[in-house]
Amino acid sequence: MNNLNNALNNILPANTRYLVGYANLQGLLSDKYRGFDYAIVLGRKLDDTIIDAIIDGPTLDYYNHYNEVNIELSQIAHRLSEYIQQQGNKSWTIEPTIRDENIDKIFIKTLRLDFSHKMAATRAGLGWIGKTALFISAEYGPRVRLATVLTDYPLPVCTQQIDKSQCGTCDLCVRHCPAKAANGMLWNINVDRNDFFDPFACRKKARELSLNNFNKESSICGKCIAVCPIDKKRKPVKC
Numbered sequence: 001m002n003n004l005n006n007a008l009n010n011i012l013p014a015n016t017r018y019l020v021g022y023a024n025l026q027g028l029l030s031d032k033y034r035g036f037d038y039a040i041v042l043g044r045k046l047d048d049t050i051i052d053a054i055i056d057g058p059t060l061d062y063y064n065h066y067n068e069v070n071i072e073l074s075q076i077a078h079r080l081s082e083y084i085q086q087q088g089n090k091s092w093t094i095e096p097t098i099r100d101e102n103i104d105k106i107f108i109k110t111l112r113l114d115f116s117h118k119m120a121a122t123r124a125g126l127g128w129i130g131k132t133a134l135f136i137s138a139e140y141g142p143r144v145r146l147a148t149v150l151t152d153y154p155l156p157v158c159t160q161q162i163d164k165s166q167c168g169t170c171d172l173c174v175r176h177c178p179a180k181a182a183n184g185m186l187w188n189i190n191v192d193r194n195d196f197f198d199p200f201a202c203r204k205k206a207r208e209l210s211l212n213n214f215n216k217e218s219s220i221c222g223k224c225i226a227v228c229p230i231d232k233k234r235k236p237v238k239c
């Protein structure tokens with residue numbers, strides 16, 4: 001697949017900023033994804049004006065943006081997947097988020113899917129996990145939404161995976177979290193999400209706030225995204 005970069009240039013919208021990384025996920029995925037060891041991680045930069053307006057929890061603008069970006073990412077990931085298949089390789093598109101019809105008892109009990117975009121993103125060397133469990137890209141901070149395309153094609157993967165947090169003593173997201181869902185512990189690849197972040201408290205508060213702010217019970221909040229100070233001033237990790 002010599003022309004993957006060209007294909008990506010054609011597929012990604014010209015007027016929107018995207019991060020792209022290649023990861024080797026061998027040994028990290030469940031049997032369901034056997035044979036799909038390589039990942040193309042796509043990170044769609046979110047709109048700064050919309051994110052900066054998140055002050056007292058989620059806004060209707062953010063809710064609409066969230067839905068639009070999910071559709072855009074899904075379409076792009078599927079186009080990329082089709083390209084990979086046209087080249088004679090296998091591909092598997094991982095949607096940005098869980099569809100309502102796929103929410104089952106196990107998900108409600110665990111708030112875990114069998115594929116983590118954040119894990120693919122740290123393996124692609126694009127960033128690390130912050131104190132409120134967000135993926136923090138070196139380039140755009142947490143202001144990115146992710147999608148992943150898995151393939152059997154041996155991509156030129158990143159060899160500088162990021163295994164620990166680079167948040168240091170910053171605890172802005174911890175202090176501003178309306179759900180008080182994080183305990184401030186720094187992430188590394190051996191720490192489980194639930195050891196430093198309470199996803200149930202986050203979801204409950206997000207649903208409460210979205211119902212209150214724009215009359216829809218949705219699991220979006222975004223306050224942790226809005227307060228993170230990391231931006232382009234930080235040097236992107238080279239891979």
Ligand code: B12
Nearest residue numbers: 096112113116117119122134135145146193199220221222
């Ligand atoms: C379930 C879910 C939720 C739940 C639980 C949240 C959570 N933090 O797990 C609820 C409903 C609460 C939620 C809320 C939100 N979510 Co949500 N959610 C998901 C979803 C659908 C699955 C996540 C999952 O299964 N997690 C299971 C745990 C175990 O994995 P994980 O947290 O993803 O990643 C951990 C491991 O991968 C590990 N890890 C990382 N690298 C490596 C490497 C190795 C080798 C190992 C072993 C481990 C490891 O560290 C991570 C943290 O512990 C994903 C989409 C997806 N498929 O990834 C979106 C996703 C995580 N959500 C996202 C967002 C943006 C949000 C919200 C901001 C909502 C909103 N839009 O306003 C809030 C923020 C909550 C927060 N601060 O984390 C984004 C995150 C983007 C980013 N920059 O981080 C995702 C990736 C969706 C997307 N397409 O971009 N979400």
